[in-house]
Amino acid sequence: MARKNKETKYLAMDFGTSKTIAYVSGLGVIFNGPSVLAYDNSKKKIIAVGEEALNMMDKTPPHISILEPLQNGAITDRGLAEAYLKRVFESVEIKDVWKDANVVISSASNISVLEKQAFEKMFINLGVKTIRIVPSALMAALGSGMKILEPKGHLLLELGAGLISCSIISNNNVLVNKVYKKAGNFFNEEIEKYIRAKYSLEIGRNTAEQIKKEFGGFAAKSNRKLKISGRSLLGGGPKNELIDSNEIKNIVVGLFRPVLNLLMEVLEQTPPELTGDILDEGITITGGSSAFQGLKEYLSNNFQITVNKFSNIKTSVIDGLIKYEEIYENDLLD
Incomplete structure (x- = not known):
């Protein structure tokens, strides 16, 4: 009440x-x-x-x-x-x-x-x-400007730290929802594993998060470098390494393929009456992990649909x- x-x-x-x-x-x-x-x-x-x-x-x-x-x-x-x-x-x-x-x-x-x-x-x-x-x-959806009380279809992709969630929303209800439980934090873990395997370097989660923010994305190859520090798995002492932006881009793109499948599953279950709304409005992406550079274009190219990202993705x-x-x-x- x-x-x-x-x-x-x-x-x-x-x-x-x-x-x-x-x-x-x-x-x-x-x-x-x-x-x-x-x-x-x-x-x-x-x-x-x-x-x-x-x-x-x-x-x-x-x-x-x-x-x-x-x-x-x-x-x-x-x-x-x-x-x-x-x-x-x-x-x-x-x-x-x-x-x-x-x-x-x-x-x-x-x-x-x-x-x-x-x-x-x-x-x-x-x-x-x-x-x-x-x-x-x-x-x-409400925070992104959608009119959730109206009988109109909205497609929302939330890219968080713990979950990636894709929903069809209409008339104040989540009509379809699919979840993938490997999101931003999992991406960090995979970056840590990659650095450990390739460079014999142990890094912390904050460093992995920094690498993801700096180099994670879908933009064209840039060949930028980043110096990272950690503990050598061979000698045990501190060690620096230079990593290439394209290495991290390849990791993120690979990890993102199941998200494409998630979106497709949701679209396949969308009520036919709402498909026109989705085509008109497009996909709205939100959440901290939607900050990846080039993500809008990546999704748009894969689904041939407009992708919206607003300034308040984190809030x-x-x-x-x-x-x-x-x-x-x-x-x-x-």
């Missing part, structure tokens, strides 16, 4: 595999940081969350673990996720705000009943009284959740 008391806060959260973004009505975005925490095993407590914890990755002593509460869009450890969220809200000094708030959380569109119940239970344990869980595909879900507040308040949805 929509809130009638205007003093009641609306709290929206995009709790994603790689990033958490939280919004509170009247305050705006109050947290935007990595879904990562640093845990001191000797003291049994969290010592850092978000950017501070991410910066500690691969640099900590043995008794400090860098942990992620979500994997592939699903909670891996509910207790850990609860502790992470408590620490997040303590860090912005509004830890009690959600006890009297209407809370809306986005989740993966393919979430199971049990996974949804785990999300709900977690927030109830944190003191939330009113919670609604909405598909991230709907929120990303489309929270942007949609913010727009959703008006829908929520005015009882436009059941």
